[in-house]
Amino acid sequence: MKFKAKMMHRGSVKQKSSANEDKHVEACNTEGDRDVFTNSSEKTYEKEKHFESCQNVVNENLPLDRRKFSKSSVPNPENNYNFETVENINNDKNISSHTKYASDHNHINHSLTSLKSCNTTESDILHLKGKTNTARVKLQTSFNTTTSLPFEQSIEEQDLRTQVGQCGCMSKRYVLAILSFFGFFNVYCLRVDLSVALVAMTNNHTRVMFNGTEYLVAPEFNWSTQLQGHILSAFYYGYLLTQIPGGYIAARFGGKNLFGIAILFSAVLTLMTPMASRSHWMWLFLLRLIEGLCEGCIYPAMYALWSRWAPPMERAKLVTIPHSGSYAGSVAGTLIAGYLCELCGWAWVFYLFGLLALMWVAVWMIMISDSPEEDNHISTEEKNMILKSLEEDQTSHLLKGSLPWQKIITSMPFLAILVAHTCEGWGFGTMQTGLPKFLSEAMNFRISKTGEYTATLYLVMGINVFLSGQLADFIRQRCYLSVTTTRKSFTVIGFLANAVAFIISMYMFSPEGAVIVIIVGAGIETLAWAGFGINHLDIAPRYASVLFGITNTCATVPNILSPILVGVLTDLGEAGSGGRQHWDRVFYISAAMFLFGALFYGFFASGERQSWAADKSDESLEEEVIKEVIDQTEQNEITTQTKSK
Helix, strand or coil: CCCCCCCCCCCCCCCCCCHHHHHHHHHHHCHHHHHHHCCCHHHHHHHHHHHHHHHHHHHHCCCHHHCEECCCCCCCCCCCCCCEECCCHHHCCCCCCCCCCCCCHHHHHHHHHHHHHCCCCHHHHCCCCCCHHHCCCCCCCCCCCCCCCCCCCCHHHHHHHCCCCCECCECHHHHHHHHHHHHHHHHHHHHHHHHHHHHHHHCCEEEECCCCCEEEECCCCCCCHHHHHHHHHHHHHHHHHCHHHHHHHHHHHCCHHHHHHHHHHHHHHHHCHHHHHHHCHHHHHHHHHHHHHHHCCHHHHHHHHHHHHCCHHHHHHHHHHHHHHHHHHHHHHHHHHHHHHHHCCCHHHHHHHHHHHHHHHHHHHHHCCCCHHHCCCCCHHHHHHHHHHCCCCCCCCCCCCCCCHHHHHCCHHHHHHHHHHHHHHHHHHHHHHHHHHHHHHHCCCCHHHHHHHHHHHHHHHHHHHHHHHHHHHHHHHCCCCCHHHHHHHHHHHHHHHHHHHHHHHCCCCCHHHHHHHHHHHHHHHHHHHHCHHHHHHHHCHHHHHHHHHHHHHHHHHHHHHHHHHHHHHHCCCCCCHHHHHHHHHHHHHHHHHHHHHHHHHHHHCCCCCCHHHCCHHHHHHHHHHHHHHHHHHHHHHHHHHHHHC
């Protein structure tokens, strides 16, 4: 007999039945005893009560929507459930119901004992595993009759989705998503503020008084273009170094504090930027380097949080909400910083964004917890729903021990995510720094027009990232596509659309038409964030923060190198038609990167949890549980056969 199941609990499964339970076993399982009772109406009535008692014991271990009731056992009319009434309980030798996973140790043993004592069929034990759609195990028993119920979709997940708890006016996991959105909004405001303020710090610029008077302001710093480039790059030098360590720390100790403290330090450093700039450029360089070190932990910390908060059927929509905040922050940060430089002076850019980030940190630290178990404000219904949906992923506890590094770096599904993230980093880096230069030099647009198109690009990308997550989860919830097919489809479509957009834009005669094609292509490309961007949580939920740290590190490298290559290639030509010819090389390279990423991810990606992502301690415990269940079942079979003779 082979029985394979996974049940997350601790302790031994050995538990002896009471004398009353043995009596129920004898009354319910032995055909001979049932025949003896039929000669006496009084004993027949007693037999029915015994059998009904067994059924009630089983019902206590079943969810409400799967229970069966006799005429004497009437459900509570206050509960809005549909129940099946059994008309002839004395003729029903089998209780055809599917047992759901019981997380408590004693609850599981009691459920197994009750099922066996009441002559339960194979299907009653079939779904003790957390997710019924993955718990199709084969158990050959000697019971009289066996029945089976097809499961095209997880019944438990359907039940859990109706148990949405409320935190004020919304679920607590959506409170986390919204606060994360504003967290990334602040992070990207802090990241882009220097790019805008540096123009006012090093060039003549116009200041506008509150009465509308304009006057010219001389630059405060005489820094060369090369030095400005080094100062701006300092952030990414630090950003590269803490991605992987940040992911490991978040997996071991939780993501909430790491996320909040990282933004806290970034906010304080931003407030110190005017003072550091006026002291010496080296202090500004060091400050931006440390700020990059802090913000390198933010994305991995967020994935550590979602590994413990996001139900599998809602991962895309929840994770893409914070991602859209990064685009919104880029747009708002650029526009607000520009106005502040004109109205109040460049120093107020850092003061405003730093203060806003500090206010956000206070709210975050008060309202957010590392997991549903630790949250004091989450409803019981929502907490149970999240925990049950994540039972198989084993993310309810923090990471202990070392990671299977060799298996991670040799896993093709992980390498597919790595390649896709790296290719996306190249394309995004090209658009982020190259698009304004392309519009100005190759298309001869004014600076104001360039700013409008750049802001439109980020706005479209931010909206589409949010919508892509909603669409991906809608498809998953309706079971139109599997997890693997959904992730592959969104990534491949997004990458191919951007590759085609780059190529088409090179043959557009209208400058405005070329820009529109690029913006549309970039907007469709954000579908990929509901593909490879969520895939870390699919293949290894327990290690998602570490995996994202690795892939984001690799994606940051081309994000730094692509602007350098853009500068080298475009410096070979002049503005106008000649300059546009050299921009064609830039676009061809970006299109080739997206095409390669689409092909590699399409062939090797997977949406299934990998074997190396399982908790070995839990697996060894499960083997003990399986052995005990098999022994207990065999013993009951022998007892039943002996009494029948």
